[in-house]
Amino acid sequence: SAVISQKPSRDICQRGTSLTIQCQVDSQVTMMFWYRQQPGQSLTLIATANQGSEATYESGFVIDKFPISRPNLTFSTLTVSNLSPEDSSIYLCSVWVDTGELFFGEGSRLTVL
Amino acid sequence: ILNVEQSPQSLHVQEGDSTNFTCSFPSSNFYALHWYRWETAKSPEALFVMTLNGDEKKKGRISATLNTKEGYSYLYIKGSQPEDSATYLCARNTGNQFYFGTGTSLTVIP
Numbered sequence: 001s002a003v004i005s006q007k008p009s010r011d012i013c014q015r016g017t018s019l020t021i022q023c024q025v026d027s028q029v030t031m032m033f034w035y036r037q038q039p040g041q042s043l044t045l046i047a048t049a050n051q052g053s054e055a056t057y058e059s060g061f062v063i064d065k066f067p068i069s070r071p072n073l074t075f076s077t078l079t080v081s082n083l084s085p086e087d088s089s090i091y092l093c094s095v096w097v098d099t100g101e102l103f104f105g106e107g108s109r110l111t112v113l
Numbered sequence: 114i115l116n117v118e119q120s121p122q123s124l125h126v127q128e129g130d131s132t133n134f135t136c137s138f139p140s141s142n143f144y145a146l147h148w149y150r151w152e153t154a155k156s157p158e159a160l161f162v163m164t165l166n167g168d169e170k171k172k173g174r175i176s177a178t179l180n181t182k183e184g185y186s187y188l189y190i191k192g193s194q195p196e197d198s199a200t201y202l203c204a205r206n207t208g209n210q211f212y213f214g215t216g217t218s219l220t221v222i223p
Contacts, residue, residue, distance in 0.1 A: 004156065042117070043202065043213035092157075100145060102204070102211055104156045 002027055002095050006105030013083050013112050020079045021108045023093030028073035031096035034066070035104075038089045046091075049076040083112045117205050119214035126193050127222050133189045134217040136203030140184035145206040148177055148188055151216070152199045160188075160201075193221045 003026040013019050023032070032049040046066055047055040055068035070076045080087050093105040118137045126132045138146065145164045151157040161170045166181040174191045190197055200216040 009154070040215070042215040043204075043211075045211070099162075100206070101159050101162060102147065102206075103159070104149075106154065106156045 001101075002029060002097055002103040004093055004095060004103060004105035006093050006108055008108055009106060010109040011111070013110065015083055015085065015112060017083055018079055018081045019083065019108075019110060020077050021091055021093070023076045023078070023105055025074045025095055029095040029097060030073065032070065032076050033094045033096070033102075034068065034076070034078045035092040035094060036089045037092070037107075038086075043092065046078070049078075080110065083110075085112045088112045117203060117212050117214040119201075119203055119217050121217060122215065123218040123220070125220045125222060128193060128195060130193050130221075131189065131191045132193055132219070133187050134201060134219075136186045136188070136214055138184050138186075138203075138205040138212070138214075140181055142207045143181050143184075143205070144208040146179055146181075146186050147204040147206060147211070148186070149202040149204065150199045151202055157202060190219075193219075195221045195223050197221050 005024045007022050034046040035043045037043050045058050046061045047057040049055050049068050049070040051070045067079045088111050090107045090109050092107045094102050096102050120135050147162050148160040149157040150160050161177045163179040168179040170177050176189045179186045198221045200218045202216045204211045204213045
């Protein structure tokens, strides 16, 4: 298993600003992901955070809007840039472990005014 | 079916009732089906990982079945309790990607 600490748990931000979310895992993991859940929607994969190289983004998500850092095998950050109300979502960090299970952080609930 | 679909979207049951909900998914490129329980302000909690057609898994009052040929899984809760109130998510794993449904929101009324 894996224990994931994610912060902030929630935030309210003004339009045009940025928010950085941190994800800390209690063990070294290769596969780390960032998901988003917009209201009424399914969990959608934003990107795979790769250690030592640029993140791999899914269709519809770009680095300029969602820059990701992965300095080591236990930590990652996701920044949501130039915020608009449409970015109001829950953002979740997750890791995939050898058992084939996906573990999640508690999520960061973002409201953009 | 192109996407993972869950039904119903929401459900209210009385304490003590049994209930079930459905996850439908494309049957091609199937690797595993995951069920999660997600309470507000908490991490989604893994309930089951199911891989084989005909799989049945059980954890306490919660059980799940899997039909990979027709592309569906059922989650059953026997004798629902208020603490079962949560959103139940299913996800299809193709080996290197997880595709989630929108979830079923369950409210158990005391």
